[in-house]
Amino acid sequence: MPLRLENISVRFGGIAALTGVNLEVADDSVVGLVGPNGAGKTTLFNVISGLVRPTEGSARFGDTDLVKGKIHNRARAGIGRTFQIPQPLHELTVRENLMVAQRFGAGRIDPSRIDEILDFLNLTHKADAQAATDLALSEQKALEVGKALATEPKLLMLDEVLAGLETSGKRAFMTMLARLHREWNLAMIVIEHDIETISRLCQRCVVLNFGKVIADGTPDAVFRDPEVRRSYTGTGAAEHA
């Protein structure tokens, strides 16, 4: 069930947030989405998840039309996402967050699956904690992933899920994401500024700048691209790559 975006443009008044973006994501791939701040990465996620309607272009996920459909139907279609700033469901416990996501996103109730997700994300001991107030940042980020997983997605979109974590936390999270792809058989789009993460996690990398795709290829090839280096990564990144 591949994701296919064709000629997606988004304008906010006079500002072009995205211009003619084409993107295909195959069933089993992990795609990194990088670019400087304001490049349009989160806007692209918002288009896919329905929070922003494109000014023009077409977007499909399998048989689902992503331009016309309702936001809540994306989860049933198999699209899960996280937010850059964690958005736990207020007044609910961690377990209740997952229960709501499973009931409405996957359309079924399976407590053992919730336990499995809690265990996978190391959140079992926080299952009855208040999601909005009792979690550390890394746990809130894990819960973001957990909510998306509870909807049983085929495509998981992660928006700077490692941002703000310390080095050891980042490593643990990255290992967890790699396991997710491998063991849960998910396609993923990962927005991330950390080049090491993109290089280790993604088979393919797409670079956005000023709302346009300026590079698309393997992380190594992309980070060697002079235009990418000029617009985004700088010399340090080139050395790393």
Added chain:
Amino acid sequence: MRAFPIAIVAACYLVVPVVLGSNDYILSLVIAALTLAAIALSWALLGNLGGMVSFGHAAFFGVGAYTSALLAKDLGVPVFLAMLAGGAGAALASVVTMPALRLRGPYFALAILAYAQIFRILANQMTGVTGGAGGILSIPPLPTVFGFDFSSKLGAYLVILTLLVLGILAYKAIRDSYWGLALKAMHDSEDATRVIGVPSTRLKAAMLVVSAFMAGVAGAFNAHVIGFLEPDYAFAGTWSVIPVVAAIFGGYRTLSGPILGALVIYLLDQLLFKTLMPQGHQIMFGVLLGAMILFSPSGLLPLLTKPFARFKPAKRTPTPEKRHAAAA
């Protein structure tokens, strides 16, 4: 912990009729207070669970009252059936207000307020149906069933008490369901709930319909108890303001807070403030509300339960299976 509410309900059914059964004046005050509590509860369904503050519940109260009164008087529909139809009429009227669901916060509150005014104007203008400003007189009273006269004070008390209990059960069932969880989650993070598949607009619309139905039944009950209707009464701002005041005074975002608030405010007003200040006694609502916000922003309920908090047994964490069973 369930024993306490059950004991209160049992006392309302068994003790209150014995103690107050012969005092028509006090019983009529209690009936009016319970009617307000029913509207406050209907408001709380939308405000507490749905997260939408309505300043227009008078619309649903009035539509319910007129629908039931007209069906019973002009078409001879049995009163209890007409009351249900009154609720259905109010629910139908709420469909007209649904465009307001696109608005949030104060914009929604004001839009609903406007709808209430529109319904009042319609009731005034549609003289052929509603009798216009002259209103409707001689509305059939509550019936006698199996020899028991529900139009008596005691009968009316039992009817409104039953309506309130049914409303409480409906509120509780919704609150404890997955819908309730999703509604609770939607208050502060609607986008986050929508991307995990929660049909937020549909849920809010459903809450509006249920809330309107409940307010409509309360309005219908009131019409058959007082026996007359006119637009400025049926769609009066009081029916919109009292539930808000009651919910904030009693305990916002709790089940019992709005009910407690409505009972305390109305009975204090009628038994105390009205005696002390025959003119302008309603100003005391504002004073009470201001004092409550200053000294106990969470309302009267936490103030009353605080002294007993230390006797409360430690909260047990339900097993996942129990949680799912409760929410399913």
